[in-house]
Amino acid sequence: MTVPLFYYLVLSGIVFLTGVMGVLLRRNIIIILLSVELMLNATNINFVAFSQYFHDVAGQVFVFFALTVAAAEVAVGLAIIVALYRAKSTINVDEFQLLKW
């Protein structure tokens, strides 16, 4: 492996930090979910890089599970967004201040 593991970790850190910034900064709830996807992808890059480094295929299996969780998260999250939009007709997170309506 000619590319050192360190480079993959730096790349993954950059992507993860971008995702954290997106969650903290943006007000559009769809962009916030997209930023969560960014963070999941950063961890997946880490998993695959370590799997290649240690010559152990278990890391790729964990990426598989992370993918399952991401799919479930997207389905439930988007359903919640649709329900919220029906109730308040906005997706700005500043508007969602109550747990009931």
Added chain:
Amino acid sequence: MEQIFFFYFAFVIAATSVLVVAMRNPVYSALALLIMFFHVAGLYVTLHAEFLAAVQIIVYAGAILVLYLFVVMLLNLKQDDRYHRQWPMAAAVGVTLFVEAIILTVMKGWTAPLAATGTETTIGEAGNTEAIGDVLYSTYLFPFEVASLILLVAMIGAIVLAKKDLGEPTES
């Protein structure tokens, strides 16, 4: 050669991930994320994880992102101002994490971690997909079943949440 590919993929991944956060229109954000998914798949290919590259394209780019675009276009958003007023807080968190990462790398240096113990499955002699299947259906059989349960719960939850008004007769 491998380094050229890595730096190309890394540059595009970093640039598009910044674009996802910075774009004003959610559709553009989703499309930037699509480009990022494809390049992450390319990175997986250079890491000899071909099965995961295919799954990344099929599941992420094919299913998850289409769902996002569907919802974005369903909701018919008007563009509003992008950022929170709490951006100083976010900048503080980001700078803290960044400095922490730099300090850790400088202090610890880069020592190669120990090679894994003898239980590893070697990659590449029988093909990537076969190796993953071998481990997935033997060692990780129980987590695999739990994953299917998670998908079932998510499916039912999404249907219940997105249904218009459950149990009550519709009057509108």
